C-alpha cells in the first residue's frame with residue numbers, strides 16, 4: 001500500500017535510503033551538481049554553464065590563489081576600502097579567495113560581470129552584507145555616472161577576464177576609470193594557452209568552421225604577441241597607470257584525469273552552446289586532440305592518467321596616480 005501522509009512517505013523514503021550501500025551514496029552525492037546541471041539544461045536554462053564552470057575551475061582558482069597570495073600584502077589597505085573583482089563569473093574567486101585575504105574593515109566588495117547567468121548564480125550562492133554583484137560590459141565604455149565609476153573603487157582585482165576582450169585598450173581604460181585616484185589593481189590574464197591555438201585550427205576545419213566563425217573574438221590578442229608583457233605594459237602606460245609589475249609567467253596545472261581536463265576546457269569553451277548536442281562530444285575530443293598536438297598538454301586514458309596543461313599567464317600590478325599626469 002502507498003503512503004497516505006507526508007510522515008509515512010518520509011519514513012518509507014528513509015527506509016529506502018538505508019538500503020543503498022554507502023559507496024553508492026557517496027557517488028550519488030559527488031555527481032549531484034552534474035545531475036542538477038543536466039536537469040536545468042533540459043529546462044532550457046543557461047545556468048548549467050555557471051554550474052559546469054563552478055565544478056571545473058581548478059586552474060583559475062589555483063592561479064588566482066597564487067597571484068592573490070603574492071600581492072594582497074603589497075597593497076596599501078585603508079579602512080573603508082571599496083574593492084572590485086572584474087569578470088567575477090560565478091563569484092567563487094571573489095568570495096572564497098579574495099574575501100578571506102582582505103582586511104575586514106572594507107566598505108564593499110563588488111563582483112562585476114557581463115553574464116547575467118553567472119551573476120545570478122553568484123548572488124544566490126553567496127549572501128554577505130558587504131558583497132554585491134553588478135552587471136556591466138568591460139568591452140564597452142563604462143559611463144561616468146555608473147555606480148562602478150562613481151564613487152569608484154580603491155582596489156581592483158581581475159582573473160581570467162581580460163583575455164576575453166579583443167579591445168584590450170578599452171578594457172584597461174575602464175579599469176583605470178573605475179579606480180579612484182591612488183587606487184591599485186592586480187590583473188591576471190591568460191596570455192597564451194594551447195586552447196586558443198586549437199580554436200584557430202578548428203575554425204578552419206569543415207566540420208566545425210560554421211560554429212567557430214567568430215573564433216578570433218575569443219582569442220586574446222596577447223596570444224600572438226612576441227612580447228605580451230611589453231605590449232600590455234604599453235597599454236597600461238597609455239591608460240595613465242603607474243606600473244609596478246607587468247610580466248608573463250609559464251605555469252603548469254595538473255588535472256587528476258583527462259576527463260577532468262576535458263570538463264574544465266568545456267566549462268570555458270565559448271562555442272559549445274552553438275554546436276548540436278549530438279556533436280558536442282566529438283567536438284570536445286577534437287579540441288583535446290588539437291591541444292595535445294600543440295605539445296603543451298600531456299594526457300592519456302580518459303579516466304586514468306593525470307593530465308598536465310602548460311600555459312602562460314600575464315600578471316600586472318598597477319597604481320592610479322593621485323593626481324593626473
Ligand SMILES: C[S@@+](CC[C@H](N)C(=O)[O-])C[C@H]1O[C@@H](n2cnc3c(N)ncnc32)[C@H](O)[C@@H]1O
Nearest residue numbers: 060087088089113114115137138139159161164
Ligand atoms: C573564465 S571566467 C573567470 C571568472 C573568475 N574571475 C575566475 O577567475 O574564476 C571569465 C569571466 O569573464 C566574463 N566576461 C567575459 N567578457 C566580459 C566582458 N566584456 N565584460 C565583463 N565580463 C566579461 C565572463 O562572463 C566570465 O564570467
